[in-house]
Amino acid sequence: MTWEDPLTAHCSGFRTMQDNLSYSIAAQDICGTIPENLKGRFFRIGPARNELAGKPFGHWFDGDGAVSSFRIEDGQVHYRSSFVKTPKYLDETAAQRVLYRSFGHNAPGGFFKNLHMPANCANTSIVYHGGKLLSLFEGGRPWRLDLETLDTIGEEDFDELLRPRDTYSAHGKVHPRTGDYINFGMAAGITGPQMNLFRVSPSGCMVKRGKIKVDRMAFCHDNAMTENYLVVMVMPVSFKSPLNVILARDTIDQNMDYQPELGMKVYVVSLDDFSLIRTFEVDPFAFAHCSNCWEENGELFVDVLQLDEEQGEQGKAQFRDIFHQPFPACGKMQRYRFNMITGAVQAEALPNELPCEFPQWDWRRTGSKSRIIYTAGICQNETPGFYNALQRIDLESGDVKVFDSGSGRYVSEPIFVPRTPDAPESQGYLLTAVYDARTELSELLILDADTLSEPIATVPLKNHIPHGFHGGWTNL
DSSP states (O other): OOOSSGGGGGGGGGSOOOSSEEEEEOGGGSEEOOOTTOOEEEEEEEEEEOEETTEEOSSGGGSEEEEEEEEEETTEEEEEEEEOOOHHHHHHHHHTSOOSOOSSOOOTTSGGGGOSOOOOOOOSEEEEETTEEEEEOTTSOOEEEOTTTOOEEEEOOTTTTSOTTOOOOSOOEEOTTTOOEEEEEEEOOTTSOEEEEEEEOTTSOEEEEEEEEOSSOBOOOOOEEOSSEEEEEEOSEEESOHHHHHTTSSOHHHHEEEOGGGOEEEEEEETTTOOEEEEEEEOOOEEEEEEEEEEETTEEEEEEEEEOHHHHHHHHHHHHTTTTOOOOOOBEEEEEEEETTTOOEEEEEOOOSSOEEEEEOOGGGTBSOOOEEEEEEOOOSSOTTSOOEEEEEETTTOOEEEEEOOTTEEOOOOEEEESSTTOOTTOEEEEEEEEETTTTEEEEEEEETTTOOSOSEEEEOSSOOOSOSEEEEEEO
16 A cells, blocks of 8 residues: 555544444454453553544643453353543533543633643543453543443542542552552642552542642552652652643643653652652653563562653644644663662663553563563554554563564553463564554454464454554453
């Protein structure tokens, strides 16, 4: 196929998704064979409506969230999709115009129409824990969905322990040994900026809250977790002039900037009682996502996908009009070692072959030493304007394997699923949703996570899944 502009061939993947789909994919339509031991639900979530009445929203982060679910069992697949029915989605759908303040645009009407936090788009990440399927958006509380139907149940407050103005990050972590879900949220606080901390039991009950003081209200998207600690790297992305945001002179996006002169701190918090154990200072850098983290011989090892300053500025500018431009934010994997005894910090580059994002690992190894990182990335095929490849990084051997999804085909964050509960690390499947710009439809690809060779199975859909953020998995 000849592309009018190979760098923007992916842009049709941002159009609005169909709501409330439900259908099975016949076995004869699946290319290859779905492994018999792959049984569970694979989820995708992201902004799936990025405009109203033909007018784009101000930022990718502002799109209304929708969930796609693939129920996989006995070699068969059933697909469902649904928007999360937040007040923003329902009210703006009825009005067919912007009514709420968001990250990248203000509500019409000036100061008095913008005296609130950005609307909860429920569009960033998804987790099934404690019998609850939660759509996460770090600017507010999670929204709960029905696991089977994806119907919206409502905002989740954990029996009112999550307060109306609390935020709850999109990147909580499940502790493999305890089954607890650990999360955090930034808050202004009465006495200054703070980070709220939350523990949810395996039964889905919030059993502990805590807080630590931080230097500033900053954009803090992800964290890392070891066996005993939560590690939060607070980069210097903060407001230039909070007053201009309050007065609705600026959008939040316009006012937030990377300010390396502010410095960067890493907070190490006890998982036992949420007390602050140690604070480290590092040379400032921009990042969105961490990979795994663990303790070894008195040190904490944190693998993070780091952007240099140029990549960070380019990615920030591109996100403002991602619907028409190439080259989303990408970086390289970097390891930080924090000595809990001496306070020393050491940084080292990890193997990379592609500019990449969305690092993933075997979740059974969360908090323990792991060997393999999987990422989405951009390879130099005919259409290198968006994430078009997957990358497997072996941290012990340094070997890097790349899966090129093909011309006009774009991947999503890869999710690892082990072959069996006790299978060795990397012995399993890698799942990713792929958007094909030629057909303007999506597919589910199932790959051998060890080899990243040709797909084991390709499951075609009757619809497209818009380019989004994160995914999830739960066993049946």
